[in-house]
Amino acid sequence: MALDQSFVGRTYPATDPYEVGREKIREFAEAIGDTNPAYTDAEAAKALGHPDVIAPPTFVFAITFKAAGQVIEDPQLGLDYSRVVHGDQKFAYTRPVRSGDRLAVTSTIEAIKTMAGNDIIDIRGEVHDEAGEHVVTAFTKLVARRAEEA
Amino acid sequence: MTAQISYDDVEVGTELPAQSFPVSRATLVRYAGASGDFNPIHWNEKFAKxxxxxxxxxxxxxxMAEAIRVVTDWAGDPGAVAEYGVRFTKPVVVPNDDNGALIEVSAKVAAKLDDDARTVRVDLTAMSAGQKVLGMSRAVVRLA
Known part of the structure; x- marks a missing residue:
């Protein structure tokens, strides 16, 4: 069933802030095997001009995808999450995420398309810090495969 | 932001040092925990099949996280990445054996975008078991 086009442009309320912890960044960096000292050593990060350790570029996805749950689980939209696969992902950064950030995400449905029976939804997640400054925008394309294939 | 590579020193076609990243089942369990993505297709063979x-x-x-390491290791400062996007074209299949899978990533400077902002576009290629696993994989990087 095609998704309702009237949802295009809908913006969901900003999430409660997610506080980025130094040890969570370390855990993530270790999980991807990345030993860049900017992720674990505050002095190394400062030498690069950052006020504290920074997170790897894709770290923020865990936060934006959780926020996208508002869209994915919106009963009025009716997306069948059991059929959803991740199509595309893009990030546009104003600055890297860093330890101590308190990040809120505002999710907007950018586009809804149906191609060959698959529902395709583009979600934009704007991430702002506690001061209201933009940090990064995540663009997530999800594809819900048509029911016959599931 | 303090990239270690100068905009003036790169040309279109400049290749970044390629890297290979091994992936085992243990890697995926660890990533599931760190990222909070516990979808069983990433650790439960019966469910995946x-x-x-x-x-x-x-x-x-x-x-996606592994591929950008080729760029962040090259640039020196991970904060030099201004944009990064990929398309997930093929899955990286991870067998339950001693070898697991290997993700092989190469990258080159595809365009010099802005002489004032000193930004370049880097195009990445990620392969596993002979298949291209990422498409449209591009980063915009602010160089020194």
Whole structure:
């Protein structure tokens, strides 16, 4: 069933802030095997001009995808999450995420398309810090495969 | 932001040092915990096969995280990455054996975008088992 086009442009309320912890960044960096000292050593990060350790570029996805749950689980939209696969992902950064950030995400449905029976939804997640400054925008394309294939 | 590579020193076609990233089942369990993505297709072979996959597959976001290391290691400062996007074209299949899978990433400067902002576009290629696992994989990087 095609998704309702009237949802295009809908913006969901900003999430409660997610506080980025130094040890969570370390855990993530270790999980991807990345030993860049900017992720674990505050002095190394400062030498690069950052006020504290920074997170790897894709770290923020865990936060934006959780926020996208508002869209994915919106009963009025009716997306069948059991059929959803991740199509595309893009990030546009104003600055890297860093330890101590308190990040809120505002999710907007950018586009809804149906191609060959698959529902395709583009979600934009704007991430702002506690001061209201933009940090990064995540663009997530999800594809819900048509029911016959599931 | 303090990239260690100067904009003036790169040309269109400049290749970044390629890297290969091994992936085992243990890697995926660890990434699931760190990222909070516990979808069983990434650790449960029975479940993965029931939904039509050949075997357990790596998280797309894990592959995305590995591929950009070629850029962040080259630039020196991970904060030099201004944009990064990929398309997930093929899964990285991770068998339950001693070898697991390998993600092989190469990259080159595809365009010099802005002489004032000193930004370049880097195009990445990520392969696993002879298949291209990421498409449209591009980063915009602010150089020194």
């Amino acid at each position: 029931e939904v039509g996959l050949p075997d357990v597959i790596a998280h797309g976001m894990f592959t």
